[in-house]
Structures are given as structure tokens and as C-alpha cells.
Amino acid sequence: MGEARPSIMADVSEVVQRSMNINEKLGPRLAAAAEQNAILRIGWTNAGDPVPKNGELGLCPALPEGARLRALGVLGSWVAAFGTGGTFTLQGDAGGFLGAANQGTTVVCERMAGHFTAYRMASGSVTVLDGCGDDAGAEMTGGHLFIRGAAGARVGGGMEDGLIVVHGDVGPDPGAGMTGGRIVVNGRCPSPPPGVVLRPLEKGELKDINALLEDETMHVPSDAVCLTPQVGLQMEQNIYSVSSDDLSNIGLTSDAQQLRPYETVDTVALLGLAETVQSLALPLPLLPCLDSGETMTPAKKADESVKTILNRHPAMVADHPRAVDVMIVERANLLSVGQALPGAGGFMIDLSNLPPMDAEHLDGLLVALRSLAVANAPAGLVDAIGRVQALHARAAHHGLDIAMARIEDGSGISEAAALPMTGRSKKEHLTDGTTQTGFLLGFAASGHDLAVLMASGVDIVSCAAPMADTEDIAYWLHGTQEDLAAELRRIGINSIDMLERKHLRALNHETAAVSGLRLAGYERPLPHWFAR
Structure with a gap:
């Protein structure tokens, strides 16, 4: 089933700007309207004349308790997401993604909705009155999704709990991968995929479902069928292979005289280079990747030097971000975005841990997130190194500040092989100079690793911290900064901005073969790198 689209699309940047303006104006009015029990309207003039919207996206994120909104027109993606x-x-x-990550909002769409309606809904309800696209109710963990009209493929795919009722035909593979919840179909239903059972509704079950539906025309008849997961062994699959190498086989060299051991060197990096962005300053080009920003919060009795290191160093976190942290947005923490993101200094969208999104979907998510985040916060994308070309192209198209490639993506591509892949893609797609490149490593980076990657043209590195204790992380960050400074002094440069590819040498034949770097001793790249 095709997804609903605006009939006459305006310029994308205009649609995005209009959407941001609507959200900006709505913000301060929501609380006042809730107190007065008033309905805010989008798509009407102050005099009440209809002016239907056309393509606006990402509207009304994280609606609070008591808010009442009514909109008119054809809207885009990620509308009424993250509501509470x-x-x-x-x-x-x-x-x-209508009503995605819903946690209590009552969402009603009086016509058709697109793909991934009510994605990751935990509570509340979403009602669609004229059918919807594929993957409706995907990965729901609770709440109710009611659909009148046909639903596309994989309705309820991967759902863990909750209720979906479809008054119409459903597409292939209904309930694929579901581990909980119920899908009730009052219409034609194809044979379910493996792991899903099709059964009749029980009388008590039917009564309880219809009690949820105030509209009697939406009541479920007794001959409707119900899809539930098959009881049995649930197995988790982990098919990812890991990188076959690290950066220890790449050396740093220079003809310059080494610096004095006490000479000051510059290891500071900025995340966000555009003039309009509120940049984040990193004491070294490293974002520790942590589950929670609370891990970077020192205890009151901690040493002052520990507090200084932790308080000024940003991290990439999944929850409880501090004002200097970058929040990563993925399926696992989608439900906490509305509450946590306003406290972060920036955000990254992990494309490899979200459903596939086209450009319009991504614009909608960006509008919703930017409306929740602090003004002019840096934003970026994370995706697999195997898709680095598409990652860079999308980051440039959407005007993002950083494109970070995850090395451990299951392909087994080594860090050394990732260097020329990233360099070629950067040269082709990131020509404006404001979109930075990053690597998300599968191991804890050392000062040597950071120097090698900076010399290769990578701007920011992220990796998991090698320890969980807050003070230990502070000592690791301090030690890594000292190691990086020592590398710079050894090769005679006083800033990471002076690192270049000419400083790098492959220390063995295999590394030279996959990286295109000069082989130490041979002092040239291997001949196949010059072949046409």
C-alpha cells in the first residue's frame, strides 16, 4: 500500500522551516491551553477559516497531559510522536511514524496514515479511519492501535505487547516476529508467518476489546480472528562478525624535530562547525559511548581534578544526558527521547538501530527532535561503515553536523580498510566543509588511535569506555589525552589540526594493501593503488 503524501510538495527546506515554526509557536501555548481546557488548532486562521496544511512534518512532539490539538490537511512523517x-x-x-513512541496520547487520524503507524507505542491509543501503510504497530510494547480500512504488510511486526484491531484486509506476514500482544483482524487475513498462531476470539476477550471502543461502528464481530505469538522457545540471534583488526599496524612518523616534553599541544576538537550551530568543545576528539550520562557525573566527594575532567568532557549517551552530552536516538531509548533530549547538548540518530527511513521520514524525525532539543544543537547520523557512502550523502542532504560510521557493523571490515572508504566518500559527498566525519569503534581508543584517525581525516571518534566506574573513566580520559599529546610531540607538531595522511605508515603488507597507506620502508603505497 502506498504511503500518503502531500499532493503538491513545496520546497523541502520550506516545509521543514514551516514545521519548525509551527512547533516553536505551539510550545508556550500548550500549557496555557491545557489549563483553560482549550483546543489548539493547526490549519485554521484565527477567524476559523480553513487553511489546510500541506506536507508539514514532525509536528507536536512530546504532547503533555491535558494538551488538545486538532489539525487540518495532509501532514508528513513523525507527527504526534513521543507523546505522554x-x-x-x-x-x-x-x-x-504517526504517533511513534506514544506513551499516553490519544491520536486520531480521520483519513489514511503511512508506514510504521504507532511504531514502538508503549501506551495510549492511535486510531486511523481510512487504512494505513506497512508495518503498522511495529515493535509495540503496549497501547491500542485501531485501524478502519486495509493495513499493509507486517502489521504488528515484532510487537511485544498491546492490542491491534484492523477492520479491513491485512497484507502479508501479519505479526511477523511478534513475541506478545494480540492482532485482531475483521477482514481477510493471509496465513501467518512461522511463530504466529491464528485463532478465533474468545467471548470474554471479545467483550473486553469492544469495551475499549466507544464508537460502536468500530466494534469487533464474533467471527473476527486473532493473531498471537506461538508459545515456545524464543531465541536471540547475533549474526554480527567483528572487525578483523585494529589500528596498531599503522604508525605515525615525521621528518620534523620532536617537541620538548613539556611543550603545550592542542588536542581540542569541536563538534559542530557551522556558524549557526552551538558547538560542543571536546578536550580531545573522543566521545565516550555510555548508557547513561549519570556515569559521567562525579560524586560530591570526588577529587577536584576528576570533577574538572568529567564536567567538561562530552559523552554520547542513551539516557540522562548532561548539558554537554550528545544523546543517541535509537529504538531502545525512543520512549525516553521526549523527556531526556531537552537536557542534552546535541543528538545523533542511529540509522542502523531504527526502521529504514526515506528522506521525508528523516526530515520528520529531525524536525521533531530539533523542536525538543536546545536551540541550534549539533545533530548527526550514525550508520554502518558498509553504508558510508549513503551515510555521508544523507548527512550532507539534510545539513547535519556529523556523519559517524560504526565499524562493528557485521561486515568484518577492518579499521584500516575503513580509512580509504571514508576518505573517498568524504571527498565525493562532504564538500561544504561543515559536515564532520566520525568513527564509532568497537574497542577503547588510545591516544595513538586518535592520532591515526585524525591524520586520516576523521574528525570525531566515539567508543565504549573500557571501565564502568566514574573515576576510572576520568583517569582513562586524562591518560588518553596525555598519550595523544605525547604522540604529537614525538612527531613534532603542536596541534591535532596539523595531522595529515603523510604522517601515516602501514607497518605490514596486509595493512598497506587494504588502507592505501605508504608501506614503511617501501615509502610508497602498494602498486595496485595506482591501477585504473
Whole structure:
């Protein structure tokens, strides 16, 4: 089933700007309207004349309790996402991810909705009155999704809990990968995929479901069928292979005289180079990747030097970000985005841990996230190194500040092989100079690793901290900064900005073969790098 789209699309940047303006104006009015029990309207003039919207996306994220909104027109993706309460009614069509990550909002779409309706919903309800696209109710963990009209493929795919009711036909593979919840179909239903059972509804079950539906025309008849997961052994698969190497076989060299051991060197990096961005200053080009920003919060009795290191160093975190942290947005923490993101200094969207999104979907998510984040916060994308060309192209297209490639993506591509892949893609796609490149490593980076990657043209590195204790992380960061400074002094340069590819040498034949670097001793790249 095709996804609803605006009939006459305006310029993408205009649509994004209009959407941001609507969210900006709505923000301060929501609380006042909730106190007065008033309905805010989008798509009407102050005099009440209809002016339908056309393509606006990412509207009304994280609606609070008591908010009441009504919109008119054809809206884009990620509308009414991350809500925790209130109501949102759309008199028109919606794009993909309507009501995504819902945690209490009542969302009603009076016409058609796109793909991934109610994605990752935990509570609340989403009602669509004229059918929806593929993957409706995917990965739901609770809440209710009611659909009148046909639903596309994989309805309820991967759902863990909750209820989906479809008054219409459903596409292939209904309930694929579901581990909990129920899908009720009052229409034609194809044979379910393995692991899903199709059964009739029980009388008590039918009564309970219909009690949830105030509209009697949406009541479920007794001949409807129910899809539930098959009881049995659930197995988790981990098919990812790991990188076959690290950066220890790449050396740093220079003809310059080494610096004095006490000479000051510059290891500071900025995340966000555009003039309009509120940049984050990193004492060294490293973002520790942590589950929670609380790990970077020192205890009151901690040494002052530890507090200084931790308080000024940003990290990439999944939850509880500090004002200097970058919050990574992925399926695992999507439900906490509305509450946590306003406290972060920036955000990264992990494309490899979210459903596939086209450019319009990504624009919608970016509008929603930017409306929640602090003004002019740096934003970026994370994706697999195997998709680095597409990653860089998308980051440039959407005007993002950084494109970070995950090395451990299951391909087995080594860090050394990733260097020329990234360099060629950067040269082709990131020509404006404001979108930075990054690597998300599968091991804890050393000062040597950072120097090698900076010399290769990588701007920011992220990796998991090698320890969990807060003070130990501070000592690791300090030690890594000292190691990086020592590397710079050894090769005679006083800033990471002076590191270049000419400083690098492959220390063995295999590394030279995959990286294109000069082989130490041979002092040239291997001949096949010059072949046409």
C-alpha cells in the first residue's frame, strides 16, 4: 500500500522551516491551553477559516497531559510522536511514524496514515479511519492501535505487547516476529508467518476489546480472528562478525624535530562547525559511548581534578544526558527521547538501530527532535561503515553536523580498510566543509588511535569506555589525552589540526594493501593503488 503524501510538495527546506515554526509557536501555548481546557488548532486562521496544511512534518512532539490539538490537511512523517498525554486529531492524511513512541496520547487520524503507524507505542491509543501503510504497530510494547480500512504488510511486526484491531484486509506476514500482544483482524487475513498462531476470539476477550471502543461502528464481530505469538522457545540471534583488526599496524612518523616534553599541544576538537550551530568543545576528539550520562557525573566527594575532567568532557549517551552530552536516538531509548533530549547538548540518530527511513521520514524525525532539543544543537547520523557512502550523502542532504560510521557493523571490515572508504566518500559527498566525519569503534581508543584517525581525516571518534566506574573513566580520559599529546610531540607538531595522511605508515603488507597507506620502508603505497 502506498504511503500518503502531500499532493503538491513545496520546497523541502520550506516545509521543514514551516514545521519548525509551527512547533516553536505551539510550545508556550500548550500549557496555557491545557489549563483553560482549550483546543489548539493547526490549519485554521484565527477567524476559523480553513487553511489546510500541506506536507508539514514532525509536528507536536512530546504532547503533555491535558494538551488538545486538532489539525487540518495532509501532514508528513513523525507527527504526534513521543507523546505522554493529551489528544491529537488530524482531519486529513498523515505520513509515516504517526504517533511513534506514544506513551499516553490519544491520536486520531480521520483519513489514511503511512508506514510504521504507532511504531514502538508503549501506551495510549492511535486510531486511523481510512487504512494505513506497512508495518503498522511495529515493535509495540503496549497501547491500542485501531485501524478502519486495509493495513499493509507486517502489521504488528515484532510487537511485544498491546492490542491491534484492523477492520479491513491485512497484507502479508501479519505479526511477523511478534513475541506478545494480540492482532485482531475483521477482514481477510493471509496465513501467518512461522511463530504466529491464528485463532478465533474468545467471548470474554471479545467483550473486553469492544469495551475499549466507544464508537460502536468500530466494534469487533464474533467471527473476527486473532493473531498471537506461538508459545515456545524464543531465541536471540547475533549474526554480527567483528572487525578483523585494529589500528596498531599503522604508525605515525615525521621528518620534523620532536617537541620538548613539556611543550603545550592542542588536542581540542569541536563538534559542530557551522556558524549557526552551538558547538560542543571536546578536550580531545573522543566521545565516550555510555548508557547513561549519570556515569559521567562525579560524586560530591570526588577529587577536584576528576570533577574538572568529567564536567567538561562530552559523552554520547542513551539516557540522562548532561548539558554537554550528545544523546543517541535509537529504538531502545525512543520512549525516553521526549523527556531526556531537552537536557542534552546535541543528538545523533542511529540509522542502523531504527526502521529504514526515506528522506521525508528523516526530515520528520529531525524536525521533531530539533523542536525538543536546545536551540541550534549539533545533530548527526550514525550508520554502518558498509553504508558510508549513503551515510555521508544523507548527512550532507539534510545539513547535519556529523556523519559517524560504526565499524562493528557485521561486515568484518577492518579499521584500516575503513580509512580509504571514508576518505573517498568524504571527498565525493562532504564538500561544504561543515559536515564532520566520525568513527564509532568497537574497542577503547588510545591516544595513538586518535592520532591515526585524525591524520586520516576523521574528525570525531566515539567508543565504549573500557571501565564502568566514574573515576576510572576520568583517569582513562586524562591518560588518553596525555598519550595523544605525547604522540604529537614525538612527531613534532603542536596541534591535532596539523595531522595529515603523510604522517601515516602501514607497518605490514596486509595493512598497506587494504588502507592505501605508504608501506614503511617501501615509502610508497602498494602498486595496485595506482591501477585504473
